Amino acid sequence: MNNLTDRIIFDNVSKFYGEVLGVNRISLSIPPGVTTLVGPNGSGKTTLMNLMTGLVQPSKGSVSVLGLTPGDATEFFREVGYCTQFDSFPRGLTGWEFLMDSLMLHGMHPADAFKLSQEALERVGLGAAAVRKIAGYSKGMRQKIRLAQAIAHRPRVLVLDEPLNGLDPMARAESLALFEELGRQGMHLVISSHILDEVDRISDRVVLITGGYLIAEGNIHQVRQEVRDKPMQVLIRCDKPELLASRMFEVNHCVEARLHVDGRGVFLRTGDIDQFYTLLNGIAVEGLVKIETVAPADDDAYSIYQYLIGSDGGTAR
Amino acid sequence: MGINHPIDETLHHKDPPAGTTVSSLGTPVIDLDRLEVRLGGRTVLDGLTGELRGNAIGLLGPNGAGKSTLINTLLGFHLPSRGTAKVFGMDAVRDRARIRQAIGYMPENDSFIGNMSGVHFVRYMAELSGLPSNEALERAHEALFYVGLGEVRYRKVSTYSLGMKQLIKLAQALAHGPHLLILDEPTNGLDPMARQRMIQTIQEIRKEGSIRMLISSHLLLDIDETCDEALILKNGRIAALCNIEEERRSHRNFIELETIGAADSLAEKMRELGCECACFPGGRVKIVMPDQIEARDLYTVAAGQGVQIRRLHQRRDSLEDIFLRAMDNDRDSETKREEQLVGL
Amino acid sequence: MSVYKHNYRAYTGRLTPLWTRVLVLARYGLAEVWSSKITIGLFTLSFLPTIVFIILIYLANNPIARALILHGNDARDLSINAMFFLVVLEIQCWAALAITAWIAPRLITFDLADNALPILLSHPISRFGYVLGKFAALFGSLSLVTWVPCLLLFVYQGYSSAQPWAAANLQIASGLLFGSILWILMLSILGLALSSWVKWRAVATGIIVAAVFVPSGVGGIITGVLRTKWGFLLNMPFVMTQLWRRMLGAPELMWRDETIPTAAIVIMLLLVCLLCAAMLNARIRAREVVRG
Numbered sequence: 001m002n003n004l005t006d007r008i009i010f011d012n013v014s015k016f017y018g019e020v021l022g023v024n025r026i027s028l029s030i031p032p033g034v035t036t037l038v039g040p041n042g043s044g045k046t047t048l049m050n051l052m053t054g055l056v057q058p059s060k061g062s063v064s065v066l067g068l069t070p071g072d073a074t075e076f077f078r079e080v081g082y083c084t085q086f087d088s089f090p091r092g093l094t095g096w097e098f099l100m101d102s103l104m105l106h107g108m109h110p111a112d113a114f115k116l117s118q119e120a121l122e123r124v125g126l127g128a129a130a131v132r133k134i135a136g137y138s139k140g141m142r143q144k145i146r147l148a149q150a151i152a153h154r155p156r157v158l159v160l161d162e163p164l165n166g167l168d169p170m171a172r173a174e175s176l177a178l179f180e181e182l183g184r185q186g187m188h189l190v191i192s193s194h195i196l197d198e199v200d201r202i203s204d205r206v207v208l209i210t211g212g213y214l215i216a217e218g219n220i221h222q223v224r225q226e227v228r229d230k231p232m233q234v235l236i237r238c239d240k241p242e243l244l245a246s247r248m249f250e251v252n253h254c255v256e257a258r259l260h261v262d263g264r265g266v267f268l269r270t271g272d273i274d275q276f277y278t279l280l281n282g283i284a285v286e287g288l289v290k291i292e293t294v295a296p297a298d299d300d301a302y303s304i305y306q307y308l309i310g311s312d313g314g315t316a317r
Numbered sequence: 318m319g320i321n322h323p324i325d326e327t328l329h330h331k332d333p334p335a336g337t338t339v340s341s342l343g344t345p346v347i348d349l350d351r352l353e354v355r356l357g358g359r360t361v362l363d364g365l366t367g368e369l370r371g372n373a374i375g376l377l378g379p380n381g382a383g384k385s386t387l388i389n390t391l392l393g394f395h396l397p398s399r400g401t402a403k404v405f406g407m408d409a410v411r412d413r414a415r416i417r418q419a420i421g422y423m424p425e426n427d428s429f430i431g432n433m434s435g436v437h438f439v440r441y442m443a444e445l446s447g448l449p450s451n452e453a454l455e456r457a458h459e460a461l462f463y464v465g466l467g468e469v470r471y472r473k474v475s476t477y478s479l480g481m482k483q484l485i486k487l488a489q490a491l492a493h494g495p496h497l498l499i500l501d502e503p504t505n506g507l508d509p510m511a512r513q514r515m516i517q518t519i520q521e522i523r524k525e526g527s528i529r530m531l532i533s534s535h536l537l538l539d540i541d542e543t544c545d546e547a548l549i550l551k552n553g554r555i556a557a558l559c560n561i562e563e564e565r566r567s568h569r570n571f572i573e574l575e576t577i578g579a580a581d582s583l584a585e586k587m588r589e590l591g592c593e594c595a596c597f598p599g600g601r602v603k604i605v606m607p608d609q610i611e612a613r614d615l616y617t618v619a620a621g622q623g624v625q626i627r628r629l630h631q632r633r634d635s636l637e638d639i640f641l642r643a644m645d646n647d648r649d650s651e652t653k654r655e656e657q658l659v660g661l
Numbered sequence: 662m663s664v665y666k667h668n669y670r671a672y673t674g675r676l677t678p679l680w681t682r683v684l685v686l687a688r689y690g691l692a693e694v695w696s697s698k699i700t701i702g703l704f705t706l707s708f709l710p711t712i713v714f715i716i717l718i719y720l721a722n723n724p725i726a727r728a729l730i731l732h733g734n735d736a737r738d739l740s741i742n743a744m745f746f747l748v749v750l751e752i753q754c755w756a757a758l759a760i761t762a763w764i765a766p767r768l769i770t771f772d773l774a775d776n777a778l779p780i781l782l783s784h785p786i787s788r789f790g791y792v793l794g795k796f797a798a799l800f801g802s803l804s805l806v807t808w809v810p811c812l813l814l815f816v817y818q819g820y821s822s823a824q825p826w827a828a829a830n831l832q833i834a835s836g837l838l839f840g841s842i843l844w845i846l847m848l849s850i851l852g853l854a855l856s857s858w859v860k861w862r863a864v865a866t867g868i869i870v871a872a873v874f875v876p877s878g879v880g881g882i883i884t885g886v887l888r889t890k891w892g893f894l895l896n897m898p899f900v901m902t903q904l905w906r907r908m909l910g911a912p913e914l915m916w917r918d919e920t921i922p923t924a925a926i927v928i929m930l931l932l933v934c935l936l937c938a939a940m941l942n943a944r945i946r947a948r949e950v951v952r953g
Contacts, residue, residue, distance in 0.1 A: 040508040041479060140380035165506070168379040168535050169640055196509050197538050277577075277625050284616035284626075291612045294629040302509060311510050392783050394947040414679055414785040422783035430777045444685045445784040447676035456672060463669050475775070489780065494672025527671040 005067035007031055008052060008157065008188055013061035015047050021212045022047035026061075028217060030190065033204035034183040037192040038305060044212040045192045046085070049159050052190060053082040065157055066188075078106055081155035083146045085162045085192075087139075095121070095130035095137075095145050102149050120152035125174060139166035147175070157188040164195065176202050196301040206301055210309045224299050230307050231255055231269040234276070237293035241266035244289045251279060267297055344406045345370045346497060346529045347391065351400035354383075354390050361386045363553035364400065369531075371546025371560070373523050376533040377640060378550035384533050385425075387550070388499055391531075392422060404497060418446060421490030425501040425533075427482060431475030435466060438474055439489045446493035453492070460492040461485075464518060480511045487518070491528075498522065500532045504539055519543045541636040549643045557643035564639055572615075573632050574602040578624035586618045600627075682786050686794025687801070690768050694802060703763055707756035707806040714749055714814050717741075722821040741818050741826075743911035746833050749811055750905055754844045755898075757803045758873060764802060765852030766865035768795045773857060773944070782947040792853065792941055799849040808841035836909035844901060847930060854937035857944040873897050890919055900926045 008030040015022035023044040037045045050056045051063050054070030054077065063069065068076045089098060099120060103113035121130050124144040129137070134145060143166050150158060160179075164172045180202045183189050193199050199206065206223065208215040216223045224232070237260070238244055245257040245266050253276050256269035270276040284291050297303070345368040354362040362383045376384050389395045390402055393413035402409040404416045430438055436457050443453035443460075461470045464484045469477065474485060483503065490498055503519065504512040520543060522528055534540055540547065541561070549557040576583065580602050584594035593605040604615070612629065619626050694700055720727045721739045772778060781791065815834050819827030827834070852869050859865040880895030893899050904926050906913060913920060 038509070040510070041506075138380050166380075166535070169377070169537050169637070170379060170644060172535065194506075194508050194512065195536065195538075274625075277627055281616055281620055281625055284613060285620050287613045291616070291629065293631065294626065296628065302513075305509050309510070311514075389948060392947070394779075394782065414787075417783060417785040418676075420783065422780065424779045424783075426776060426779075428776045428778075428780045430771055431775045432771055441685075441689050442780065442784060444677075444689075445682055445781070445786055447679075447682065447785065448672070449675065449677055452672075452674050459667075459670075462667065486780070491669065494670075522669055525669050525671075528669075 004064065008066070008190070009064045010048075010051070011062045011064075013051060013058045013063060015051060015056060016059045022056075023051070023209070023212045026209075026214050028207065028214065030188060030205070030207075032183070032186045032188050034179055034189045034191065034202050035205045035207060036199045036203040036301075037190060037207050037209065038194075038196065038199060038301060039209040039215075040309065043210045045209060046161060047212075048209065049082070049084075049161055049190065049192065052157070053080050053159050055082075074107075078153060079155050080157045080159065081150035081153065083150035083158075083160045083163050085165065087142055089134045089142070089145075091135065092133065094133050095126065095148075098134060098145060099130070099149055099152055103152055106153055108153075116152050116154070117148075120148040123151065123178060124148045125171065140168060140171060143167055144171070151182075155187075158182065158190070160189065160191045162192055162194070164193065164198065172198070196305060199301045203301075206304070208304065208308055215308050216304065220301055220304065221299060223304055225273075227304065227307050230298070231271045232273050232276075232299065233267055233269045233297040235260070235265055235267050235293070235295050235297040236280070236291065237265035239264070239290045239292075240288070244283065247283055247288075248276075248279065251275075253279070265293070345403075346374065346405065347531070348403040348406070349400070350402075352390070352397055352402050353399035354386055354395050355398045356386065356395065360398075361553055362390065362397075365402075365550075365553075365555055366400075367548070367555055367558050369546060369548060369558070371529075371544065372526075373519075373530040373532060373544040373546070375540035375544035375547040375561070375636075376531060376550070377535075377537070377540060377547060378556070379644070382550040383553045384550055385501070388422075388501060388531070388533065391416070391499070392420065393417060419496045421493070421495035421498045421528075423483075423486045423490045423498070423500045423503060425505060429474045429482065429485060432473055434472060435470035435474055435477070435481075435485050435488075436461060438485065439470075439492050442489040443492040448493055456492045456494070457488075460488040463491065464488045465514065479506045480508070483507060483511075483515070487515075491522075495528060498528050498530045500530065502534055503532065504534070504536065516542055537636045537640060547636065547639065549640060551644060557639065559639060561636060561639070565635075571603050571605045571632055572612075573628070573630055574600075574604065574615075574626055575628035576600040576602060576619070576624050576626055578619075579622055580624065582622045583619055583624045586622060587615070590614070590618070679785060682784070683790045683794045683797065686786065686791060687797040690795050690798035691801065693771065694764050694767050694798065697767065699763060700760075700767075703756075703760050704806065707753070707760065708810065710749075710752045710756070711810040711814065715817060717745075718814060718818050718821065722818070722823070741822070743830075743833055743836075743906075743909040746811070746815070746837060747902070747905055747909055747911050749814060750807075750837060750840055750909070751902060753807050753811055754841065754901070757807050757845055757848055758870070760803060760806060761799070761848045761852040762866045762869040765799060765849075765869060766856045766859075766862040768798060769853055769856040770860070770862050770865060774860065778945065779947050788942075788945050788947070792945060795853055796849050799852060800845055803845040803848060804841070807845055808838050811837040811841060832908075832910040836905065840905045840908045843904070843930070847933065850934055850937045850941075854940040857941055890921065891925075893919065893921055894925060894929050900929070 008028070010026050010028040013026045014024050021044075026048070037048060039045050047056070051058055052065060057070070065076065066079055068079060070076050093101070096117065099117040100110070100113050103116055104110065108116070121127060124147050126141060126144045126148060129141055130145075134142065137145065143163065147160070147163055150160065164175055167175060176198060179189055179191065183202070183204065191203075200220065203220065205218055206220050207217045208223075216226075236244060241259055241264065245254075245259075245268065248254040248268055249257065253270045253272045254268050255271060258267040260266060268276070280294065283289060298307075347369040349365045349367050352362055352365040353360060365387070376387070378384050386395060390397060391404055391409055393409055393416065396410060405419060407416050407419075409416060430441075433441070436454075439457040439460060440453045443456050444450060448456060458470075464487050466481060466484050466488065469481055474482070477485065483505070487500075487503070500519070504515050507515060516539065519530065519532070523530060523543065530543075532540060532544060545562055546560050547557065548555065577600060580596050580600050584596050584602055587594050587604055590610060591607050592610065595603045597603070606615070616626065717739065718741055720730065721741045727739070772781065782788065786794075812834065815827070815837060851872060855868050855872060856865045859868055877896040877898065880892040883892030883895070884890065885892075900921055903921060904923065907923060
């Protein structure tokens with residue numbers, strides 16, 4: 001792999017818990033930026049994150065994060081921050097104590113730890129509440145203190161397991177902005193999320209996993225284009241959808257047309273997206289059809305999820 | 318047109334959804350009058366006043382704003398210190414049993430009896446709501462079929478996955494045929510497909526027409542897809558109470574484009590025509606077009622500049638904008654409120 | 662041929678009256694309790710003493726059988742009187758304690774373990790109704806081992822004895838009935854209250870038994886150290902026995918300095934009930950109890 005020290009590398013990794021499968025034969029190379037892990041519950045996301053943060057060792061294969069392995073413990077854990085989905089804390093601690101303790105575990109001087117704690121609390125937006133005991137926090141506040149703990153020691157890799165759970169809309173937007181910012185600064189962020197709308201907004205890359213297997217990996221649009229058995233679908237809202245559809249059918253690129261239920265739009269599938277748009281732009285200029293909206297109908301994480309994982313990937317009924 | 322029947326007269330001026338009884342047209346679903354609720358010495362709900370009439374009402378607000386407390390008060394778990402809260406005209410304090418009869422509640426957290434099978438649990442809840450034993454069994458199975466729990470219903474609830482636990486909560490809320498369904502974070506923890514199914518189920522229930530809904534969620538997308546009215550709380554007060562559809566119709570903001578090619582020159586040319594344009598990285602352009610300019614002109618200009626337009630849509634006010642407008646961006650007071658009201 | 666679509670439909674049937682919901686709770690509680698084999702085992706064991714007592718009553722009323730079985734050796738006066746029934750009552754009530762320790766946690770802890778109360782109380786049932794339902798289930802089950810067998814023994818004695826024994830000993834009957842009821846009322850509320858405070862059933866079982874015995878030990882210490890008879894107030898079995906003596910009309914204890922006046926006993930029992938009610942009030946709540 002080129003530039004080992006810039007990536008998180010999984011080399012043919014498998015993890016079994018006794019007979020129970022965690023993940024099987026996963027090979028990944030994660031560059032800097034925001035990478036989102038998507039998959040049903042129980043698909044192996046948490047296992048993957050535990051492997052990345054050194055909490056479990058692979059049964060087979062090897063994991064290396066920025067060139068480090070959990071064997072180089074001090075450096076490894078300094079570079080990695082983990083915000084788990086589990087809502088447990090040491091008892092009796094206040095927010096401050098929790099952060100300070102976590103930082104001093106890295107061997108920091110209390111004065112430095114204090115400064116970094118303060119910074120982290122400010123970044124997550126948990127100011128005055130930090131002096132209270134964590135046991136009294138609301139769900140959203142507990143999420144924030146977990147996040148603070150993960151970013152406080154300024155790691156280069158941040159692993160976040162459903163970090164927006166329990167946050168109200170503003171806190172969600174702020175956290176997403178924070179993640180985007182950190183991604184731009186060159187950090188490796190690995191975020192697992194079910195809210196694919198938000199995934200679309202901030203991810204550079206997406207990793208789809210189900211049943212412990214890696215299904216797809218890469219930039220969302222690239223992944224979408226590679227799902228060739230489902231040609232790209234575009235929704236066009238206009239005043240004469242049937243006319244548009246027939247014009248598009250005249251050339252061979254359009255493979256399927258479906259009218260929208262309200263009669264004012266048409267879904268068109270095409271194998272060649274570039275030609276398609278050239279054609280569409282041409283038709284729009286002709287003026288026969290008044291175009292209101294043009295939107296890719298399935299170029300997002302949810303559609304990829306549907307095509308590749310589908311309903312069977314989820315809860316057994 | 319033709320003979321006007323008396324019933325037609327009453328229904329004439331409004332379009333009630335199928336199944337609405339005539340009587341419910343007049344009574345608001347929830348009626349709050351200077352409602353004040355104090356818990357542990359603090360005022361959590363501070364003088365809420367308003368009428369909610371929508372078919373599906375979204376309950377929004379930052380953490381600590383009082384959403385859970387409002388729901389708990391409607392269910393009769395808290396006593397108001399001042400003011401009143403009414404559900405379908407019934408007072409939350411005096412008619413508590415009747416209100417609970419008419420409500421189905423799906424709480425946010427885990428709430429079940431672990432060592433019962435799914436169908437036993439739902440039947441139990443239905444019987445508590447007054448269904449005779451046999452009818453309760455029938456309705457329990459119906460509700461379980463409707464939410465999509467198959468063979469799993471015969472297993473103990475403690476063995477269920479998270480998605481199934483959410484569904485069993487919904488099933489027990491539906492089994493006795495409530496008039497108001499209160500859903501607290503119904504898609505919490507669900508993977509994308511399960512979440513979509515839940516949203517679809519909620520939309521179907523809404524279409525059926527005999528049940529009103531109150532949905533509390535942090536995901537604006539959920540509320541946007543299911544609700545027609547939104548109640549936004551902040552600091553124990555009503556920050557906004559609006560009809561989502563009307564808000565959307567009244568604002569028509571601007572056009573967003575995604576392009577391949579020289580977006581800047583496109584923007585220049587559009588400005589010459591009198592539009593306001595802004596360019597963003599990735600070929601995104603936002604344009605406010607005056608009325609005389611159409612999409613066709615936009616395409617013509619684009620073709621002239623060699624720009625291919627790949628995405629075009631008119632951005633209307635979304636629930637997010639409504640929500641943000643209702644919020645004050647004073648973060649410190651929010652955090653303080655949050656820490657004051659933790660755990661409630 | 663048609664295609665049938667099953668959508669949600671509203672319920673338009675009849676509803677049961679509001680007060681019967683408490684019975685629904687009781688019914689489901691009983692079903693839960695009796696689904697366990699250990700419950701059946703405990704109940705069976707509780708009837709063994711009853712069988713022994715039936716035999717004793719039979720022997721007492723049939724001199725021939727008595728002579729045959731006891732071979733005339735036993736000169737013990739096997740007379741069926743208040744003292745006899747006091748022993749009956751005591752033993753059956755001990756059995757009731759054992760059963761409460763097993764049953765009461767099964768009634769409450771399952772509901773509290775997974776936070777079912779918000780859903781339960783979102784139905785037309787109040788907190789008081791909830792406790793009442795569970796109480797009824799517990800009370801009903803305990804009745805089966807206390808006053809029911811006791812009264813049956815009474816009836817059997819009345820039937821098999823020569824004289825109009827029953828009419829002459831009605832006080833025994835009323836003592837059996839009300840003494841049992843008093844005891845199982847106490848046990849029920851104590852069992853429910855203690856079960857609601859503990860998370861695990863095994864621990865709840867232990868605590869219910871301990872709640873009866875530990876104060877006795879403490880009371881014993883107080884009596885010994887402070888040389889006062891009032892320490893005995895904490896010894897629930899001891900004072901209950903005294904109360905039952907009086908209710909059955911059995912002769913009082915010889916030792917004057919160990920007798921506690923009825924009023925004191927009643928007051929203590931009331932206090933225990935109030936304490937239990939307070940415990941239930943604190944724990945049976947719809948609002949999700951926040952840890953810490």
